[in-house]
Amino acid sequence: MLILAAFAAQQMRRLEAETKTYQILNLIGGFCCCLTAIVGRQYGFILLEGSWTVISAWGVWRVVRRVKGEG
Numbered sequence: 001m002l003i004l005a006a007f008a009a010q011q012m013r014r015l016e017a018e019t020k021t022y023q024i025l026n027l028i029g030g031f032c033c034c035l036t037a038i039v040g041r042q043y044g045f046i047l048l049e050g051s052w053t054v055i056s057a058w059g060v061w062r063v064v065r066r067v068k069g070e071g
Helices: 002-011 019-040 045-069
Strands: none
Touching: 002 019, 019 045
């Protein structure tokens, strides 16, 4: 639901993709989905959500680094 909420907010122009909030919602949502997939031994879903989590972590790092550079 967190991933969907971030996507919906971005599509409705209520949240920009290059914000910490958007990236963190994706990170936490992907991580929770990955854990659920691990418990269920759903290997394709583990790969998908694990990748989503790693990419989202990179997105959080990129946004945080950019914000620190502005301040």
